[in-house]
Amino acid sequence: MKILVPVKRTIDANIHVRIKSDGTGVEQENVKMGINPFCEIAVEAALQMKEAGAVEEVIVVTVGQNVCEDVLRHGLAMGADRGILMETDQSLQPLGIARVLEYVIKKESPQLVIAGKQSIDSDNNQTGQMLAALLGWPQGTFASKIEITLDHVKVTREVDKGLRTLSLQLPAVVTTDLRLNEPRYLSLPNIMKARKKPIDIINASELEINIIPQLKTLKLEYPPKRNGGVRLASVEDLVDKLRNEARVI
Amino acid sequence: MGILIIAEHDNHILSESVLPVVSAATQLGKDITILVAGQDCHKVAEQAASINGITRVWLAEAEHYQHQLAEELAPLIVDQVAKGINHVMAPSSTFGKDLMPRVAAMLNVEQLSDITVIVSEDTFVRPTYAGNVMATVKCEGPVKVITVRTTAFEPVNVRDSAAEIISINAAPKLGVSEFVEGIVTESDRPDLNTARVVISGGRGLGDAESFKLLEKIADQLGAAIGASRAAVDAGYISNDHQVGQTGRVVAPELYIAVGISGAIQHLAGMKDSKVIVAINKDPEAPIFEIADYGLVADLFQVLPELSDALSK
Numbered sequence: 001m002k003i004l005v006p007v008k009r010t011i012d013a014n015i016h017v018r019i020k021s022d023g024t025g026v027e028q029e030n031v032k033m034g035i036n037p038f039c040e041i042a043v044e045a046a047l048q049m050k051e052a053g054a055v056e057e058v059i060v061v062t063v064g065q066n067v068c069e070d071v072l073r074h075g076l077a078m079g080a081d082r083g084i085l086m087e088t089d090q091s092l093q094p095l096g097i098a099r100v101l102e103y104v105i106k107k108e109s110p111q112l113v114i115a116g117k118q119s120i121d122s123d124n125n126q127t128g129q130m131l132a133a134l135l136g137w138p139q140g141t142f143a144s145k146i147e148i149t150l151d152h153v154k155v156t157r158e159v160d161k162g163l164r165t166l167s168l169q170l171p172a173v174v175t176t177d178l179r180l181n182e183p184r185y186l187s188l189p190n191i192m193k194a195r196k197k198p199i200d201i202i203n204a205s206e207l208e209i210n211i212i213p214q215l216k217t218l219k220l221e222y223p224p225k226r227n228g229g230v231r232l233a234s235v236e237d238l239v240d241k242l243r244n245e246a247r248v249i
Numbered sequence: 250m251g252i253l254i255i256a257e258h259d260n261h262i263l264s265e266s267v268l269p270v271v272s273a274a275t276q277l278g279k280d281i282t283i284l285v286a287g288q289d290c291h292k293v294a295e296q297a298a299s300i301n302g303i304t305r306v307w308l309a310e311a312e313h314y315q316h317q318l319a320e321e322l323a324p325l326i327v328d329q330v331a332k333g334i335n336h337v338m339a340p341s342s343t344f345g346k347d348l349m350p351r352v353a354a355m356l357n358v359e360q361l362s363d364i365t366v367i368v369s370e371d372t373f374v375r376p377t378y379a380g381n382v383m384a385t386v387k388c389e390g391p392v393k394v395i396t397v398r399t400t401a402f403e404p405v406n407v408r409d410s411a412a413e414i415i416s417i418n419a420a421p422k423l424g425v426s427e428f429v430e431g432i433v434t435e436s437d438r439p440d441l442n443t444a445r446v447v448i449s450g451g452r453g454l455g456d457a458e459s460f461k462l463l464e465k466i467a468d469q470l471g472a473a474i475g476a477s478r479a480a481v482d483a484g485y486i487s488n489d490h491q492v493g494q495t496g497r498v499v500a501p502e503l504y505i506a507v508g509i510s511g512a513i514q515h516l517a518g519m520k521d522s523k524v525i526v527a528i529n530k531d532p533e534a535p536i537f538e539i540a541d542y543g544l545v546a547d548l549f550q551v552l553p554e555l556s557d558a559l560s561k
C-alpha cells in the first residue's frame with residue numbers, strides 16, 4: 001500500500017507575524033519557515049504505519065514555489081521515500097491546491113492520503129475535505145487515532161463534544177489533529193540521507209488544471225489591540241473588582 | 250437570492266450554534282432556509298422553525314443521515330443549491346468544518362472559514378495566523394460557502410409562531426463511510442461555546458487532580474471549564490476542552506486563565522472575551538499583557554482562597 005502526504009510550507013508557529021507595509025501580505029523575508037505542524041504529524045502517522053508493516057511507500061507532495069522543496073526534504077529526512085514538488089508561482093487557494101493534489105493522486109494511486117487538518121497561516125481547514133470531495137472518497141477529519149485494515153481505515157475523530165469513530169472504505173482521506181502522535185526529531189544522518197532521495201518536479205501551471213483564484217484579499221489588518229489592565233494584590237481585590245467594577249459575577 | 254443554513258443536531262436537539270449563524274444570515278438577506286437532515290428528527294425541525302427571522306425549514310429524513318456524515322450530507326446540500334441558493338452557511342464547529350469544504354468543492358467554489366464580519370454579500374472578514382491578522386476577502390464564486398465563527402454574532406431569539414416545515418427528498422446513499430461509535434463528554438456544566446463564564450487551566454495545574462480546584466470554582470460561578478493544549482496533552486482533561494487556534498473559540502463575559510502562559514495559539518481562542526483574569530506565578534507571563542485583572546501568585550494558594558471569597 002502507498003500513502004500520500006500533502007505537506008505545506010508555513011511561517012514557524014512561534015513567529016509574531018507582521019503585515020507588509022503595502023498591506024498585500026505578511027512579511028516573509030528573513031522569517032523562519034518550515035513544515036506546517038499538522039503536516040509533520042501526518043508524515044509521522046504515515047511512517048508509523050510503514051514501520052508497522054502495513055505500507056510500502058510514503059510519498060510527500062507539496063504545491064508551491066520551488067523554495068517549498070525544503071519541506072519535502074524535511075519529510076524525506078523523517079523517513080518518507082520520495083517527494084513530488086508541484087511547482088507554481090500562482091498564489092493558491094484550497095480548491096486549487098486540492099485540484100493539483102487530485103492530479104497527483106490519479107497518477108500515483110495511493111490507497112490513503114493523510115493531510116494536516118489545518119494550515120497554521122491561512123487557518124482554512126479545508127484542503128483535505130475538498131480533495132476527498134473531488135475524488136469521491138470518504139474523509140476522516142481531525143484524527144487522533146488511525147487503524148488500517150486491508151480495505152478499511154478506522155478513524156477516531158476529535159469533535160467539539162468528545163470523540164467519534166468512523167470506518168471508511170479505502171481509498172480515503174484522513175486529516176490529522178494534534179494528539180495523533182508526536183513527530184520524531186530529525187537526526188543528522190537522516191538529514192544527509194534525505195539529500196539523496198528523489199524529488200520529482202512537475203510544473204503545475206502547465207497542466208490543464210483550473211487553479212484560478214476565486215478569493216480576493218482586499219485588506220489585511222491587525223485585530224483591535226487589547227491592553228493589559230491592572231495587577232491586583234489579593235484575591236479579595238479580585239473578587240471585589242469582578243463584582244463591583246466589571247460586574248461579571 | 251436564498252440563504253441556506255445547515256443545522257447541527259443529534260436528531261433530538263438542535264444545536265444552539267445555529268442561532269448566531271441565523272443572525273449572520275439576516276445581515277445578508279431575508280429568504281433564509283434551515284436544512285435539517287437526520288433520522289426521525291421532526292422535533293429538531295420544529296425547534297428550527299421557531300427561530301426568529303427564518304423563512305422555512307427543509308426537512309430531509311433518511312437512515313443514512315442519522316450520523317450527519319459529510320459524505321452523505323454534501324450531495325443533499327448540493328442538490329438544494331440548484332433551487333436558487335446564493336449562500337450556504339454553517340457554524341465553524343467541527344461539524345461545519347468537516348462538511349462545508351466538501352460541499353464547496355462539489356460546487357466548484359472556494360470556501361470561506363470562520364467569518365467574523367459581513368461587509369457585503371460577497372465580502373467577509375476572517376481571522377488568519379491564529380487571529381493575529383484579520384483578512385477582508387471578496388468571494389468571486391457564484392455560490393458563497395461559509396462557516397461562521399459563532400462567538401462573533403449575537404444569537405437571534407426564538408419566537409412563538411413557527412415557520413413552514415417542508416419535507417424534501419433524500420439523496421441516494423453513498424455508503425463509503427460508517428459510524429462506529431461516539432464518546433460524548435457528559436457534563437452538567439454549561440457548554441464551552443455558550444457559557445457566560447469560562448475558567449481554564451494550563452500546565453501550571455500540574456496534574457488532573459488539581460483540575461478539581463477549578464471545578465469547585467466553576468460550580469460556584471456556573472462556569473464552563475476550558476484548558477490549554479499543554480493541559481490536554483498532559484492528560485489532565487479531555488481534548489474537547491482545549492481552547493485556542495486549533496481548539497474551541499470562546500468569548501464569554503468572563504474568562505479566568507489559571508496557570509496558562511498565554512501562547513499566541515491559546516490567545517487565538519479567548520482574546521475576544523469581555524473580561525479576562527490571569528492567575529500566574531510568573532510576572533512576565535504574556536497572558537498578563539491582555540488580562541484586565543492579573544494576579545501574580547501561586548495558583549494552589551489562590552484557588553482555595555478564591556473559592557472561599559466567592560462563597561461569602
Ligand SMILES: Cc1cc2nc3c(=O)[nH]c(=O)nc-3n(C[C@H](O)[C@H](O)[C@H](O)COP(=O)(O)OP(=O)(O)OC[C@H]3O[C@@H](n4cnc5c(N)ncnc54)[C@H](O)[C@@H]3O)c2cc1C
Pocket residue numbers: 013037038120450451452453454476477478479480491492493494495496497507508509510511512513514515518528529530531534546547548549
Ligand atoms: C500548531 C500548534 C497549535 C496549537 N494550538 C493550541 C491551542 O489551540 N490551544 C492552546 O492552548 N495551545 C495551542 N498550542 C500550544 C501553545 O503553543 C502552548 O504550548 C500552550 O498553549 C502552552 O500551554 P500552557 O500555557 O498551559 O503551558 P506553559 O506555557 O508551560 O505555561 C504554564 C504556565 O503556568 C504557570 N505556573 C506554573 N506553576 C504555577 C503555579 N503553581 N501557580 C501559578 N502559575 C503557575 C507558569 O508560570 C506558566 O506561565 C499550539 C501549538 C502549535 C504548534
Ligand SMILES: Nc1ncnc2c1ncn2[C@@H]1O[C@H](COP(=O)(O)O)[C@@H](O)[C@H]1O
Pocket residue numbers: 005006007008009036038039042061062063064092094097114115116117118119120122123124125126127128
Ligand atoms: N500548498 C500545499 N501543498 C501541499 N499540501 C497542502 C498545501 N496547502 C494545504 N495542504 C494540505 O492541506 C492541509 C490543510 O490545509 P488548509 O486547508 O490550508 O488548512 C495541510 O495540512 C496540508 O496537508
